[in-house]
Amino acid sequence: MKEPYEMKRCDKTILKVEHLKKYFNTQKGTVRAVDDISFNVFKGETLAIVGESGSGKTTTANVILGRYTATEGSVFYKSIEIGSISLTMRPIWLRREIQVVFQDPATSLNPKKTVKDIIETAIKIHYPQLNKYERIEKMLELLGYVGLTEDHLFKLPGELGGGERQLVALARALATNPTLLILDEPTSSLDVSAQSRILVTLLNIQKNKDLTYILITHDLAVVKNISHRINVMYLGKIVETATTYEIFTKALHPYTQMLLSSIPTISEEESKILPKRVEPRGEVPSAINPPSGCRFSSRCPFAIDICTKREPLLEEVITDHFVACHLVNKNV
Numbered sequence: 327m328k329e330p331y332e333m334k335r336c337d338k339t340i341l342k343v344e345h346l347k348k349y350f351n352t353q354k355g356t357v358r359a360v361d362d363i364s365f366n367v368f369k370g371e372t373l374a375i376v377g378e379s380g381s382g383k384t385t386t387a388n389v390i391l392g393r394y395t396a397t398e399g400s401v402f403y404k405s406i407e408i409g410s411i412s413l414t415m416r417p418i419w420l421r422r423e424i425q426v427v428f429q430d431p432a433t434s435l436n437p438k439k440t441v442k443d444i445i446e447t448a449i450k451i452h453y454p455q456l457n458k459y460e461r462i463e464k465m466l467e468l469l470g471y472v473g474l475t476e477d478h479l480f481k482l483p484g485e486l487g488g489g490e491r492q493l494v495a496l497a498r499a500l501a502t503n504p505t506l507l508i509l510d511e512p513t514s515s516l517d518v519s520a521q522s523r524i525l526v527t528l529l530n531i532q533k534n535k536d537l538t539y540i541l542i543t544h545d546l547a548v549v550k551n552i553s554h555r556i557n558v559m560y561l562g563k564i565v566e567t568a569t570t571y572e573i574f575t576k577a578l579h580p581y582t583q584m585l586l587s588s589i590p591t592i593s594e595e596e597s598k599i600l601p602k603r604v605e606p607r608g609e610v611p612s613a614i615n616p617p618s619g620c621r622f623s624s625r626c627p628f629a630i631d632i633c634t635k636r637e638p639l640l641e642e643v644i645t646d647h648f649v650a651c652h653l654v655n656k657n658v
């Protein structure tokens with residue numbers, strides 16, 4: 327397997343997450359949705375955060391966006407701690423710089439507003455100094471970035487296809503000239519051809535504007551073509567993190583292997599590089615009462631005695647490749 331495109335490693339850290347915890351108190355107990363995770367995001371890269379539902383990936387994104395505040399730990403954006411600042415308390419420059427594209431454009435776009443209204447509202451909020459003609463110029467520029475034309479301006483979201491609606495949502499996010507874009511399952515509601523149009527558009531925009539992406543998804547097939555690095559999460563923990571190339575060619579954690587082996591393959595070459603099928607046992611346990619020791623132990627086909635007794639730490643096993651598994655870590 328080749329690298330999807332040239333690795334763009336850069337030493338400039340744009341976002342630093344340190345020992346982040348996000349707990350929710352419910353009637354049934356405390357949900358430890360994110361439980362002590364740390365990672366960096368480098369300028370100009372795409373970091374994918376993958377995992378099944380309940381892994382904590384969306385909660386992590388929501389803390390970065392300010393929709394939740396951290397229970398413990400920190401999120402530094404350009405060295406400023408933002409994990410404790412809710413969205414409404416964030417200064418306008420910060421809201422401008424961190425934007426999001428949601429999974430379902432049908433619900434994230436107002437069905438009664440035209441494309442022009444939707445994009446112009448974002449421009450007016452963030453750039454009130456622009457006059458009507460400058461706003462139109464900016465709108466056309468934004469539509470151009472995402473491969474739409476002025477013909478789309480006076481259409482309602484319902485008159486567009488799913489892929490086009492997602493491109494409008496992307497144009498709206500770009501209206502504030504963001505630095506960091508969080509892509510929350512951006513293609514999961516789309517058909518295959520619309521998916522590939524969105525992915526190509528995202529790649530082109532990143533190249534031209536040096537944008538940084540955090541891609542939240544359960545679908546490893548999507549991240550293969552767009553991300554530089556991957557954090558794999560399970561029940562609130564990062565269990566493996568490495569470059570996309572490493573994850574797809576040398577995945578070490580049984581959970582990552584399970585996710586990879588469930589990807590449908592279309593060629594013999596593809597099936598050769600994916601790990602042998604790893605069949606998990608049972609269902610994802612509750613984040614209120616996670617298994618002791620390794621959280622994957624109740625489903626892992628390779629679990630040994632120590633797995634239920636001691637929590638494996640996320641350790642570097644090859645350069646830039648970190649794994650939390652007793653079978654892989656050197657100290658067992």
Ligand code: SF4
Nearest residue numbers: 620623626633651652
């Ligand atoms: Fe499986 Fe044990 Fe590794 Fe957890 S630590 S993934 S239970 S082998």
